[in-house]
Amino acid sequence: MTAAIIATFAFGSTYVTFQQIGRRAANTAPAAAAAARTMGTDTVTWQPETGLRMAIVAREAAGKVVVAGQSLAPVEASDRMTLLILAAGWLGSMVVISGALGAATLMDRRAGRVPWRRIGESAG
Structure with missing residues (x-):
């Protein structure tokens, strides 16, 4: 979850930065x-x-x-392209994070560990 939040913040910040650079350049x-x-x-x-x-x-x-x-049409077209590229990157990072989480969970189950168990909770 933390990785997803960090990735979302990173891609969102990058989009806002590029959008503002393009708008100011206009x-x-x-x-x-x-x-x-x-x-x-x-x-x-x-x-x-x-x-x-x-x-x-x-x-x-x-x-x-x-x-x-x-x-502003060229700037706005560039802005849309930046948004699409960053959205694709964000989606890709969410797939990788989900895959890593799924793989870690599968590995834990195969090793007999129960992922996400609360402290003091029995394996039972």
């Missing part, structure tokens, strides 16, 4: 396009219509505001 191109501003930046995720999300960066330049953006 602001890089718009920020470069709006690079005329010397102080501060405003960033926002905007969904003008269902199924269309944009990463937007706004900077002031010569008394005007430069706004640049890009679709």
Whole structure:
């Protein structure tokens, strides 16, 4: 059980990390396009219509505001692929952990030991 919890935490943390890296990287191109501003930046995720999300960066330049953006579709597609890969890895680790537990239980039974017996409980 402990191994399953650790594996779940490890794969979940990895997914969140990659998702955040991808999302933050989506602001890089718009920020470069709006690079005329010397102080501060405003960033926002905007969904003008269902199924269309944009990463937007706004900077002031010569008394005007430069706004640049890009679709989050490539980032979200990468995010889905990362989720699928990590979910497959997690599922594989659960199979290995279950197999190891099953093998250990079988070996204990063949050796005459009763697995998971409470202290003070008879083998009886």
